[in-house]
Amino acid sequence: MATFLPRGLLCWSSTRSVVAMPRVRGLTRPFGCSPMKPYEFVQTCPPPTVDTGCTYCEPKYPLLKPIKKDAKLAGTAPVLNRQLLVSTGHSGWPSKTEKDASSFEALVRNCQLAGVARDPDYNFMVTSTTLAPDTAQTDAWSIYLYPDNLYFPSVPYSLGEAFVKRYLIPSRHDEAAGLEDKLEIRPTTNPIIAICGHASRDVRCGIVAPLLQDEFERVLAMKGMLYDATTGKGIKVAICSHVGGHVYAGNVLYFDEDGTSVWYGLVKPEHVQGIVAETVEQKRIVYALYRGGTVAAPLELA
Known part of the structure; x- marks a missing residue:
């Protein structure tokens, strides 16, 4: 297990420059950044402990639309200063x-x-999402704005x-x-799990996303962690539009309560319980599935 401290209050562009963010009603952070907690890394995803009904379902991709099952994922996510999640309430983009x-x-x-x-x-x-406006x-x-962790x-x-x-x-x-x-x-108070399911852009994401959404909702509900509209507490799960990397479907983006983002690829329903246990609950990143985010992978696992 390895630990990597994120960039914290410094955000670097491709030219290694830092710019100041305007003051937002008492919330002062560098432009495009927020305080972030360190995450630990584990090499592999632990296996599921229960079958929720479709835990072991295998997405069936078209013969001419395969995924890169053995791809090295670290570093395949785009390097972003900011990401916006827009609530559209539908997936018909x-x-x-x-x-x-x-x-x-x-x-x-x-x-x-x-x-x-x-x-x-x-x-x-x-990124458009199925979250309700x-x-x-x-x-x-x-609009949700990350890593600033702000909601408009x-x-x-x-x-x-x-x-x-x-x-x-x-x-x-x-x-x-x-x-x-x-x-x-x-300030945002609910973590968000966004699953790329932009079917009109690529069929692979459209095939696996509903399976993953269903499994995440079942697993989180079993643990009492799924978003509850009556209390306003819990983790929101949504389908999102194209984030890049069709060949790495399923693509799962986790935005925690501090604004840190973790991008996973090649996720299958059988990985969901491990992701919830390791990343959501224990703040540990599964390196075998890790594409990128606001946490950089330690060299010893690269």
């Missing part, structure tokens, strides 16, 4: 989510076309470009000064 004119991805694309470009050394990802407005997004229950379309500048483009965040006064912002 087009193959390219920006083709949906009302999507946050379309907003980002339109901003780029209008000259509001990304900073070249600052990477972010926008927390707003009655039809012209607003509900209602970001009006009219403030979308300002949001992009303020939180996703460090060189332009001053142009949207005062945005925090116009938005409700909360």
Whole structure:
């Protein structure tokens, strides 16, 4: 077992520079970072202890759409400064989510076309999820922002470009000064497990995601850890849009209560109990399934 201390309060871009994040209602963190706890690493995923009904179900992939079963996964996840999870309440996204004119991805694309470009050394990802929007407005997004660990229950379309500048483009965040006064912002309190199930983008993710979602929900429910809407406590489980790496399906992203993210690949239902026991409960990362995230793998396991 090995321990690696994450970058903590420093976030490095590809040019090893650090930029300051604007103050957000008393929550001051470097741009694109949050305090993170150290995780330990274990080499392999422990086997399941019970059969919930489909624990040993094997996803059946098309002959011409295989997965890389023996791939070395560490380092296959993109290096991100920030990741947004957008609550859409459905999984019927087009193959390219920006083709949906009302999507946050379309907003980002339109901003780029209008000259509001990304900073070249600052990477972010926008991911749609099946999480239910927390707003009655039809012209607003509900957004989780990581690793800042912030939740925006209602970001009006009219403030979308300002949001992009303020939180996703460090060189332009001053142009949207005062945005925090116009938005409700909360620290996130519920961990999230997001499973890539973007079927219109790649059939492999569409095949395995429902199996994994069902198994995660069963295992968490058995342990009393599944999200309960009446109490507002527990871990939320959702399907998400394309995150890259079809050949590593199933792709599972875990965002803990501190904003740390852990990306797993080649996950099957039989791995779920081990992931919950090791990663969710014990803060230990299963290296054999680990693609990346905000925790870097120790060299001795690489």
